[in-house]
Amino acid sequence: MSRATHSTAEWISLVISIGLLSCLVxxxxxxxxxxxxQPAxxxxxxxxxxxxxxxxxLDVTVHNDGDRAAAAVEIIGAVDEQTSNVTLxxxxxxxxxxVTLIFNRDPQLAKIAVVGYSEP
Known part of the structure; x- marks a missing residue:
């Protein structure tokens, strides 16, 4: 009966493989x-x-600082009586x-808000 011996390279490979697998897990x-x-x-x-x-x-950047995704995010902007909205x-x-909102008046003082969304 002959015993199989493992070379140093095989032992090093085994240790590296176990280490990588442990890190991944x-x-x-x-x-x-x-x-x-956290909700959106x-x-x-x-x-x-x-x-x-x-x-x-008017370009508007919408940030979702929550952990969950949001669907059908509705953004509305208003200047005087005119409104503009977009849905993500x-x-x-x-x-x-x-996103971009479009107005007939200068929207520098526009009020903008997210008015609703749903969970995907």
């Missing part, structure tokens, strides 16, 4: 344990206003997207 466990569960939380930033002929275009199909958690 640990990382997956850590991500699962620390996953946030919106923050709006008014951006540049552009005038093209008789219309004013999906805004993931900790993401941002820029």
């Amino acid at each position: 640990g990382l997956i466990g850590w991500l699962w344990a620390t996953e946030g569960d 939380q919106f923050r709006l930033e008014m951006g540049e206003v552009r005038q093209i002929e008789q219309q004013f275009y 199909d999906l805004l993931p958690g900790h993401a941002e997207q820029t």
Whole structure:
């Protein structure tokens, strides 16, 4: 009977493989344990206003500071009696997207808000 002996390279490969596998399992466990569960939380930033002929275009950046995604996010802007709205199909958690609202008046003093959303 002959005993199979393992070379040093095989032992090093085994140790490295076990170490990498342990790190991967640990990382997956850590991500699962620390996953946030905060609902969508919106923050709006008014951006540049552009005038093209008789219309004013207001860029608005919508931030979702929550952990959960939001669907059908409706943003509305108002200048005097005129309103403009846009709906985002999906805004993931900790993401941002820029939309454009269109007005017939200069929207520098526009009031903007997220008026509703649904959970995907």
